[in-house]
Amino acid sequence: MAFPRLAFRNISALFTTVQQTQERCSSTIALLDATEDATYLTIANERLKFTVQKSTGVVDYLSLDKQGLLGSPLSETPTPGGSTGNGKSGVGPYLDCYCVPSGFHTPGARGAKYKLITGADSTGAKYGGAVMSEAFPTNGQVMEQYWFLKEGETGIHTFSRLMYPKNNTGPTRKVLQEFRTLFRPNSPLWTHLSTNEKLSSHLPKESSLKDGKVIQDAAYDIGGVKNEPYVTEMGPYFTKYTFADVWQDHVVHGMYGDGSGTPDGTTFGAWMIMNTRDTYYGGPLHSDLTVDGIVYNYMVSNHHGATVPNITAGFDRTFGPSVYYFNHGSKNSSLAELRADALKLANPTWNTEFYNAIAKHVSNYIPPATRATFRAKVTLPSQAKNAIAILSVSGVDVQDNAIDHKAFQYWESIKSDGAVEIPMVVPGTYRLTIYADSVFGEFFQDNIEIKPVSNQSPPVAVTWKEQSSGTEVWRLGTPDHSSGEFKHGAALDTNHTSKPEEYRIVWLAYEFIKEFPGGVRYRVGKSSPQQDWNYIHWSEFNGVGGENVSDWHIYWNHSKNNTVGSKATLTVQLAGVKTASGNVHVIEDASKQWPDLPFTVLVNGKEVEVWKIPYWESSSCAIRSGIICYNTAHKFVFDTALLKNGENEIVLRIPSKGKSVETANLPGQFYVQYDALRLEVGN
Numbered sequence: 007m008a009f010p011r012l013a014f015r016n017i018s019a020l021f022t023t024v025q026q027t028q029e030r031c032s033s034t035i036a037l038l039d040a041t042e043d044a045t046y047l048t049i050a051n052e053r054l055k056f057t058v059q060k061s062t063g064v065v066d067y068l069s070l071d072k073q074g075l076l077g078s079p080l081s082e083t084p085t086p087g088g089s090t091g092n093g094k095s096g097v098g099p100y101l102d103c104y105c106v107p108s109g110f111h112t113p114g115a116r117g118a119k120y121k122l123i124t125g126a127d128s129t130g131a132k133y134g135g136a137v138m139s140e141a142f143p144t145n146g147q148v149m150e151q152y153w154f155l156k157e158g159e160t161g162i163h164t165f166s167r168l169m170y171p172k173n174n175t176g177p178t179r180k181v182l183q184e185f186r187t188l189f190r191p192n193s194p195l196w197t198h199l200s201t202n203e204k205l206s207s208h209l210p211k212e213s214s215l216k217d218g219k220v221i222q223d224a225a226y227d228i229g230g231v232k233n234e235p236y237v238t239e240m241g242p243y244f245t246k247y248t249f250a251d252v253w254q255d256h257v258v259h260g261m262y263g264d265g266s267g268t269p270d271g272t273t274f275g276a277w278m279i280m281n282t283r284d285t286y287y288g289g290p291l292h293s294d295l296t297v298d299g300i301v302y303n304y305m306v307s308n309h310h311g312a313t314v315p316n317i318t319a320g321f322d323r324t325f326g327p328s329v330y331y332f333n334h335g336s337k338n339s340s341l342a343e344l345r346a347d348a349l350k351l352a353n354p355t356w357n358t359e360f361y362n363a364i365a366k367h368v369s370n371y372i373p374p375a376t377r378a379t380f381r382a383k384v385t386l387p388s389q390a391k392n393a394i395a396i397l398s399v400s401g402v403d404v405q406d407n408a409i410d411h412k413a414f415q416y417w418e419s420i421k422s423d424g425a426v427e428i429p430m431v432v433p434g435t436y437r438l439t440i441y442a443d444s445v446f447g448e449f450f451q452d453n454i455e456i457k458p459v460s461n462q463s464p465p466v467a468v469t470w471k472e473q474s475s476g477t478e479v480w481r482l483g484t485p486d487h488s489s490g491e492f493k494h495g496a497a498l499d500t501n502h503t504s505k506p507e508e509y510r511i512v513w514l515a516y517e518f519i520k521e522f523p524g525g526v527r528y529r530v531g532k533s534s535p536q537q538d539w540n541y542i543h544w545s546e547f548n549g550v551g552g553e554n555v556s557d558w559h560i561y562w563n564h565s566k567n568n569t570v571g572s573k574a575t576l577t578v579q580l581a582g583v584k585t586a587s588g589n590v591h592v593i594e595d596a597s598k599q600w601p602d603l604p605f606t607v608l609v610n611g612k613e614v615e616v617w618k619i620p621y622w623e624s625s626s627c628a629i630r631s632g633i634i635c636y637n638t639a640h641k642f643v644f645d646t647a648l649l650k651n652g653e654n655e656i657v658l659r660i661p662s663k664g665k666s667v668e669t670a671n672l673p674g675q676f677y678v679q680y681d682a683l684r685l686e687v688g689n
Contacts, residue, residue: 037157040134042122047136049153054160054332058136058153063114064100065153070160070332073268075276077193096192099303099330101151101166104184105317106142107177113140113149123154127363132157135367145176147317151187152326152368156360160333161279161351163360165326165368166305172320181314181591182321182411185306189276189330194267196276198341199297201249201259206341207504208235209261209299210244218244222629223671224298225512239504243512246298247631250309253283254290254394254417257352259297260331262341273335275344278303278328282354284414284432285325288312289396289404289439291487291634303328306408308589310635311582311625315411323411324370327361354430372432378456380428381465382438384420387472390442392486393420397428397436400452404439405636433458440470443486446577446684447473447639475575475641476688480530480562482539483682489581489633492680493521495541496633509541509633518547518555525554530562542628543660545676551663560656560683569646571689576607576642576656579681582627582635583619586666586676591622600666603676606659607642614644619678628679629672637681646687656685 040049047058057067068075077096102112123135135154142149150167164187170178200206210228214236218228221243228234229242236244251259260277268274278301286292286305292312294304305325308314315321331348351357358374365373386393396417398404407413414434420426420442433456440449449470457463483491490496490509494516498505508516518540528538545556585603602618617640627635665674 038124038132038134038155040122040124042120047120047122049134049136049155051155051157051159054155054162056153056155056162058120058138060118060120061115062097063112063118063138063140063151064097066097068098068332070274071334073195073274073334075193075195075274075332076191077195095190098189098191098301099153099162099164099187100190101138101149101187103149103168103182103186105149105168105179105182106147107144107179109179110184111142111149113142113151114138116140116143123364123367125363125367127156127359129359131360133360133364135364137367145178146171146174147176147178150324150369154364161329161331163327163329163364164303165324165371167324167369168317168321169323169369170317170319170321174319178317180316182306182317183308183314184304185325187303187305187328189278189301191261191276195263195274196261196299197264197266198262199249199299200262200341200345201251201296202256203342203345205249205504205506205510206262207239207506210234210236215244220671221512221514222673239502240506241499241502241511241515243515245512245631246295247309248506248510248512249297250293250295250631252291252293252634253280253286253288256280256296258345258348260301260345260348261297261299262344264341265337271337273337273339273344275331275333275335275341275348276301277331277333277345277348279331279348279351281329281352281356282327282430284416284430285323286415287315287408287413289398289407289415290394290417290441291405291637293632293634301330303330308591309630310627310632311589311591311623312636313406313408313591313622315408321411322370324368326368326371374430376433376458377430378433378459378462380416380431380456380463382426383465383467384424384426384440385469386420386424386440386442387445387470389444389472390470391444393440393442394418395420395426395428396439396441397431397454397456398439400435400437400454402437404437431456438466438468440468441487444484445472446485446579446682474686475577476571476573476686479564479685479687481682481684482528482530482560483535483680485579485682487581487634487637487681489541489679489681491535492539492541493537497536510631512631513542513628514548518542518544519550522554526558528558528560530560539680541633541679543658543678543680545660545662545664547675553662556660556662556664558658560658561653563652564649564654566649566651569649569687571687572646573687573689574644574646574649575686575688576644577639577684577686578605578607578617578642578658579637579639579683580619580678581633581637581681582625582679583623583638584626584628584677585619585621585624587621587624588666588668589624589626590669591624600661600664600676603664603678604661605640605678608657608659609644609648610650610655612648614648615642617642626672628677633679635679649687
């Protein structure tokens with residue numbers, strides 16, 4: 007199947023001619039050219055051409071319909087982003103990682119080996135591929151990047167591999183902290199950023215960032231810059247974290263060129279399509295960077311506190327496939343139209359003939375022909391909304407599936423009748439996890455066996471009953487793994503034309519002390535989650551601490567006549583938490599206070615329990631513009647004798663002014679972000 011061609015009205019004459027020529031060509035005419043010389047590997051079809059430079063390991067030339075997409079390779083990047091390793095911009099897609107003993111590395115320049123691949127799939131469609139493979143000199147770990155192009159298509163299929171030899175004892179990093187591919191242009195062609203179907207904006211001007219003030223890691227205050235469209239659309243702050251997204255529903259992000267940077271005024275798009283997500287980690291709650299002037303494919307990172315795999319002897323992982331897709335529209339083609347064109351390819355069952363054909367060239371890749379479809383029928387709790395079924399490593403929370411570096415993961419929405427179908431699953435044994443909005447807790451069942459397609463497993467039937475500890479007295483928030491329903495969460499900023507969700511803006515935009523001068527004092531039945539419960543519970547705010555910041559109060563009227571049983575249970579579900587370990591997930595300094603964050607609950611002045619939230623569940627969520635990060639939960643159980651007739655009070659306490667030193671330019675205070683809370687009474 008070829009990439010779908012754009013069918014917009016008023017398409018340019020040049021582009022129409024290209025389409026007509028393409029349609030006249032028969033399969034017997036070679037539409038794919040792959041060559042190699044001492045300097046470059048070059049792969050081109052009738053519309054798209056790219057070169058891999060052997061001295062650097064990057065794509066340094068890329069064109070669509072003869073329009074260059076990268077710009078100059080010798081200038082500094084116009085927007086913040088990750089290291090290129092060689093100081094150049096105007097390159098990509100290329101592989102970059104934080105995975106060698108010294109930290110960041112761009113493989114390809116240290117004696118890398120290159121290979122040119124040609125072939126055809128079962129339909130007769132030709133393809134060409136380039137492979138870069140570098141063995142790091144101090145420890146022998148291998149980093150490989152694969153680029154494939156098929157005739158009739160305008161996208162580059164990519165795979166990325168990291169391998170650490172089984173018998174190697176050389177130095178390495180403890181964890182695979184970042185592993186990513188980057189499309190990093192340096193061209194006036196690109197004018198807009200697009201995270202998802204809801205969020206897009208102008209790319210800030212290079213001059214605006216130079217004139218702006220750095221306020222934290224990769225975050226700029228450009229509100230005082232005149233004639234900056236980004237400020238009108240998004241507000242005064244620009245940071246790469248504003249455009250991060252959660253993987254659950256995310257499949258496409260990229261950049262758009264509105265025609266102001268092309269000779270004929272025609273438009274262009276550059277998109278990362280996550281048409282498969284089974285080799286990523288962390289499940290559907292994982293979130294990461296998408297675009298900021300660089301189009302990212304973050305296969306591994308701990309930006310929002312995600313669990314990352316250890317690099318140990320025998321580590322061998324190939325990520326992919328993903329597609330960098332490029333499209334060309336008319337003068338009138340909008341960002342939404344080009345994005346919709348890319349979205350057509352965001353399907354794991356797309357292009358199976360091609361992927362079956364190239365599987366023999368890609369280390370560790372399991373071809374579609376050997377995969378199977380998982381089917382289940384789920385009986386859900388009556389209040390369940392937006393239910394999702396997840397397959398991941400058996401015996402492990404889906405958020406921690408990186409504990410098995412060879413893990414695969416899959417998810418799909420459950421239909422209203424309880425049916426769910428997940429295609430393209432690698433045969434094996436999995437845990438089935440089910441989430442749903444409005445339901446506390448989750449369902450999971452281990453040892454779900456997915457058999458090969460030749461011996462297809464029958465549908466799995468499961469019944470999920472919501473956790474219960476008695477009669478519900480009250481709940482605060484909606485259990486949906488997010489702090490979005492609270493003040494400055496997912497509410498839209500209607501003061502700016504792009505209407506971003508408020509949480510995406512840098513946390514400094516919201517004055518907690520002014521908005522809650524007496525602290526958070528929530529009255530069940532009277533207060534509003536959207537106005538009276540902040541999306542972040544701080545230990546201090548911008549240097550100001552004290553009980554009005556770190557102690558949060560919940561009040562409700564209670565009648566002991568309605569209390570059944572001797573036990574009360576307060577369930578606290580968190581959408582994110584930051585301890586002294588930040589994103590690092592190791593205790594680097596044994597003397598550091600609070601690597602495990604003490605979270606204390608008091609009922610009517612009586613301390614009932616201190617929950618020590620472990621350091622490995624920590625994340626830099628809120629300060630990196632997130633409302634869904636590493637989720638965790640705890641049940642506080644206490645005697646109903648602590649309750650009284652009339653007004654009752656629960657205090658939620660974290661250490662006042664608690665903070666630690668951040669390795670990045672970020673604030674060090676602790677915080678938690680609530681998903682939902684519930685009080686129950688019963689035996």
